[in-house]
Structures are given as structure tokens and as C-alpha cells.
Amino acid sequence: MNIKILIKLIQEKHHQSGIEINPPATFSDITEFENEIGFSLPSDFREFYLTCNGFGCNEDIFNMIPLQNIRKYPQNFGKNWFHFSEYMIYSEMWGLRRTSEGEFEIFNDSHPDKVMTSSVNEFLQRFLAGNVFDSGGLYEWQKELGIM
Incomplete structure (x- = not known):
């Protein structure tokens, strides 16, 4: 599913409970961020940040973190990884981290040795399906993967 469509569907789903979609990041925002973390973002992450520079949902107090907020707190990023x-x-x-082989891995910080996916698109689809805790959501996905 296209990132723009995913964001639109997430926005519609959370309209009643409250959601704030941030304006898109600029190409220079992304380039500066990539220079700081030491790698180029995968194409779906670039598409996400060029569609919206993160969002915040009142339900579950769930956020896709804007680039400037990631950069603001050095404990949330390093060379070859960042919390998104x-x-x-x-x-x-x-x-998201980039392995020494150049592969991308999305992980939960509570279980950093376990890989969920390489795709923010898939991550957002699971959030759309069941938020953090509902059926089909992020926690159920982690259980399916044997992470929790």
C-alpha cells in the first residue's frame, strides 16, 4: 500500500480520538538526518518523511517521531540506527538499523536482537490494522513473530 494512502487512512481512523499529522520534511532535512545517522534511509522511510514528518495519535499516545525530535535527543539515534x-x-x-551487510531491520527497543521487518510501510499497516494493542496491531504482530 502507498505511504500517502496509509497516512490518509490512519488520519481518518484516528480523527475522532485525535491525531496530528506533521507537514512533510524537506529533502535537506532528510539529507542532514542521513548524514548524522551515517546511512541513506530506505525508500519507504524517505517517502514517509516526504509525506509527513511524523504524526502523533492521542490513542495509546503513539507517535511517529519527527526527524528534528529524533536529532534533538542523542540517546535516540547513533551511527547506523535511530528510534522512529x-x-x-x-x-x-x-x-531502524542498518546492518554491516547493508540490510535494514526494524526492531522493538525492548527486544533489539529480534527483527520485525525492514519496511516502515508494513509497520504502518500493522498500526492501521490494530494500533498498538488491538487485534492485528503492533503487539500482536510482535507475538506472532515470537518477540514477546
């Missing part, structure tokens, strides 16, 4: 999503005011986080 969180819920409950940073009590649980999801990150």
Missing part, C-alpha cells in the same frame, strides 16, 4: 516511533511518552520504542 514510540508510545506512552517514550516507554516503548521502535527503531
Whole structure:
């Protein structure tokens, strides 16, 4: 599914409970961020940030973190990794890392040795399906993968 469509569907789903979609990042925002983390973002992450520079949902206090907020807190990024999503005011986080082989891995910070996917598109589809806790959501997905 296209990232723009996913964001639109997430926005429609969370309209009643509250959601704030940030304006898109610029190409220079992305380039500066990539220079800081030491790798070029996968194409679906670039598409995400060029569609919206993150969003915040009142339900589950779930956020896709804007690039400037990631960069603001050095504990949330390093060479070859960064946290891109969180819920409950940073009590649980999801990150992206680039392996030494150049592969991308999305992981839950509570279980960093386990890989969920390489795709923010798939991550957002699971959030759309069931938020963090509902059927089809992020926690159920992690259970399916044997992470929790």
C-alpha cells in the first residue's frame, strides 16, 4: 500500500480520538538526518518523511517521531540506527538499523536482537490494522513473530 494512502487512512481512523499529522520534511532535512545517522534511509522511510514528518495519535499516545525530535535527543539515534516511533511518552520504542551487510531491520527497543521487518510501510499497516494493542496491531504482530 502507498505511504500517502496509509497516512490518509490512519488520519481518518484516528480523527475522532485525535491525531496530528506533521507537514512533510524537506529533502535537506532528510539529507542532514542521513548524514548524522551515517546511512541513506530506505525508500519507504524517505517517502514517509516526504509525506509527513511524523504524526502523533492521542490513542495509546503513539507517535511517529519527527526527524528534528529524533536529532534533538542523542540517546535516540547513533551511527547506523535511530528510534522512529514510540508510545506512552517514550516507554516503548521502535527503531531502524542498518546492518554491516547493508540490510535494514526494524526492531522493538525492548527486544533489539529480534527483527520485525525492514519496511516502515508494513509497520504502518500493522498500526492501521490494530494500533498498538488491538487485534492485528503492533503487539500482536510482535507475538506472532515470537518477540514477546
